[in-house]
Amino acid sequence: MGRILIVDDTLFMRTLLKNILSSGGHEIVGEAEDGDIGVTKYRELKPDLVTMDVVMPKMNGIEALKAIKALDANAKVIMCTAVGQEQMVKLAIKSGARGYIVKPFQAPKVLEEIGNVLGA
């Protein structure tokens, strides 16, 4: 089980992810509604894993991912994006993302992916 930081600009998605991850026994150590807040919270909380939305208003997920990887090369970040933005995958993977979740998602597969990344 892991300590997880959720970064997403919509309250609905944060609540949904929080619910899914908590039901899987994970601890949600923090939430952030933008990339720059996510980076700050990563520095403070040192979570085991971050779920990172790609499209956010101020600092987008890819920039936040790069900033987190610059702070901690071993950071485990799973990107989370909407359908139709799959072309961001290559860029995210190149930038160090460990996994990719496409919205809408199903709880069992998300938990499986999180488990795989935490266990890796």
Added chain:
Amino acid sequence: MAEVPAKLEKGGSWVTSRIDIGNDGIVLKDPWNVTVSYRSIVDLQKRGQMITLLVSMPDKTERPYKIASVEKVLTILTKKIIMACNAYRIMAHFMSPAIRGGVLVTDAKWEKGAIAVLKTGIWFVSQDRQISVPLKEVASLELTKRELQKKKLDVIKIDHLEGGEVVTSFILCPLSTLQVLYNFLRDATKDMDMKGSELDQLDAQTAQVAMLIYSGMDTKSIENMLSLPPEELNAIYETLLKLKLVDVVMVRKEVQLTPKGVRYITDALKPPS
């Protein structure tokens, strides 16, 4: 011809028999004793270790034949049928699954093969794999673009249900063929399109509830997440049921203790004498 053991169904009974798999057709021995040409097969369904062929007869009727055998035999047979049966068939590349339950399949690859659209399903066939997607399980279709070898190419994106999971697959072929295939699939699955009057019944909250159901949330979690009283959530469920967007899988009961129940609990909590 290659003669192999199989079980054949007739009138609800299974008979241990043999089949001859040829280049142009298949011979079904006892109890049928018929030769079925691949060209006369208009549909193929596979469930576990059994396939069902739908064969167009000379009198224009269609007759089903059920064959059960080991996986190796069914794999050879289905490949021969798919490549020669009476279906809309194109050479194409496909990627399946590309996304499963919303999680990107990182080792997904484009495979070269054929796509055949039969009466009740789409078959993807490559050198190594055969994948069947029943049309009734196709949730959505979209013409979109995917990057391949630094080029943005037109593809069909198919979301389909597989054992309760939403699986996304992609088909890639020349644009003109792609358009024909897309139109064909749209038409074959048009019953699932939402009509304008149906969309009018879906407000933002109903859409949120549907999204949470998709994600696997149970009723209690949905009530908590959206701060909805049970009666309101029930009304939203009724709307979704009416629009055939959901099925009832379980009816829960809310109960309260009877005087007997209260006595039982009171007694159970007394310290042992």
